[in-house]
Amino acid sequence: MSGTPPRPPTGADEDFFRRLKVLVVEDSAEMRRLLVALLETMGVTRIVVARDGEKGLAAFAAERPDIIVTDGAMTPMDGYEMTRAIRSSAGGDGANPEVPILMISGHVGRAEVTHARDQGVTDYLAKPLSAETLYKAIVAAVSKPIHFVERPGYRGPSPKRSLDAKRS
Amino acid sequence: MLERRSPSKLAGKEATETPPPTDVRFVRVPSIAERKLGNDYVAPMRLDPRVLAQMQTTIRDLETKYAESLKSQVAMLQILVEPSCKGDPDARRRLYALAHDMRGLAGTFGHAIVGQFADSLCRYIENLQTGDWNDGTVVTFHVDAIRDALENPGTDPAVTVETLNALDRLIGSGRHQRTAG
Numbered sequence: 001m002s003g004t005p006p007r008p009p010t011g012a013d014e015d016f017f018r019r020l021k022v023l024v025v026e027d028s029a030e031m032r033r034l035l036v037a038l039l040e041t042m043g044v045t046r047i048v049v050a051r052d053g054e055k056g057l058a059a060f061a062a063e064r065p066d067i068i069v070t071d072g073a074m075t076p077m078d079g080y081e082m083t084r085a086i087r088s089s090a091g092g093d094g095a096n097p098e099v100p101i102l103m104i105s106g107h108v109g110r111a112e113v114t115h116a117r118d119q120g121v122t123d124y125l126a127k128p129l130s131a132e133t134l135y136k137a138i139v140a141a142v143s144k145p146i147h148f149v150e151r152p153g154y155r156g157p158s159p160k161r162s163l164d165a166k167r168s
Numbered sequence: 169m170l171e172r173r174s175p176s177k178l179a180g181k182e183a184t185e186t187p188p189p190t191d192v193r194f195v196r197v198p199s200i201a202e203r204k205l206g207n208d209y210v211a212p213m214r215l216d217p218r219v220l221a222q223m224q225t226t227i228r229d230l231e232t233k234y235a236e237s238l239k240s241q242v243a244m245l246q247i248l249v250e251p252s253c254k255g256d257p258d259a260r261r262r263l264y265a266l267a268h269d270m271r272g273l274a275g276t277f278g279h280a281i282v283g284q285f286a287d288s289l290c291r292y293i294e295n296l297q298t299g300d301w302n303d304g305t306v307v308t309f310h311v312d313a314i315r316d317a318l319e320n321p322g323t324d325p326a327v328t329v330e331t332l333n334a335l336d337r338l339i340g341s342g343r344h345q346r347t348a349g
Contacts, residue, residue, distance in 0.1 A: 016201070016204065028268075030273050034227070034273065037226050038223050038226055038227070040226075041222045066204070067200060098195075106271045128275025128276040131227055139213050141200075142201050142204075142213070143213035145198060146197040147194065147195070147196055147197075148197065151193070
């Protein structure tokens with residue numbers, strides 16, 4: 001019988017979140033303010049903000065975030081296209097193409113969620129968003145091992161997996 | 169530190185039913201927490217109820233600021249109805265953008281009914297033919313419902329449901345007329 005006591009679960013505490021760099025891609029100023037405030041409350045201090053998918057893609061390469069929280073519908077590049085571009089990127093500059101991507105969207109129809117999944121999003125959260133939904137999704141996204149499928153024309157989380165919009 | 173495995177070991181049922189093409193690879197990458205915490209990391213990571221409570225307080229703190237912003241957004245919606253229905257594309261774009269913002273945020277800040285009416289308006293606009301804007305009845309009724317919900321937050325939920333149903337019937341009636349015509 002081993003005398004080593006089981007180790008307690010790691011706390012999703014401020015010390016951990018201080019080490020995270022989060023990229024927020026959102027075109028609504030109000031939503032950006034909300035997301036940044038919630039992330040700061042979680043203890044995240046390294047937050048990069050971009051206003052659309054194109055700027056988000058540039059920030060992904062330049063800032064190498066640990067996790068991305070993105071809106072779906074944006075112009076000129078939306079969150080779906082940005083996700084696909086990130087998954088397809090080589091990551092040679094150190095940016096991580098396997099980075100967890102949480103999409104937050106008011107479009108919660110089956111077609112939109114399936115489209116998001118097929119572009120490679122990690123999780124899909126419905127607007128309006130609650131603190132609990134965001135917190136749980138971020139903790140799950142950063143603590144679960146990342147399983148990717150690579151095949152010609154696609155790289156990302158399995159497109160066969162079931163993905164539903166998480167509602168608050 | 170990538171760990172690459174043959175498809176059969178990870179694909180489970182999928183692999184036994186239909187053998188995947190040989191050019192498919194399954195890759196397991198360590199989680200972000202494993203990378204950041206190294207040997208200190210023990211799964212599963214637990215949620216901290218104190219952090220969640222603080223996040224809820226943060227939302228409450230932002231509610232006042234959002235309420236002011238929502239009030240001006242609703243006023244702007246009312247201004248935009250007429251030019252939108254007269255064919256101004258910029259007014260239509262701005263009207264949809266405002267409704268889309270309300271759909272996404274109003275519920276988070278305690279204005280769930282405003283959010284529901286905004287959602288109904290967004291869905292209507294998303295399915296509109298360009299010419300449908302000319303009859304502004306549905307858009308006007310939605311904007312009025314949003315304004316009423318903001319001004320009378322304690323409205324009986326049954327009235328809200330009935331109003332949403334009435335708006336649905338109005339939208340359906342427009343579609344029916346187009347089909348019949």
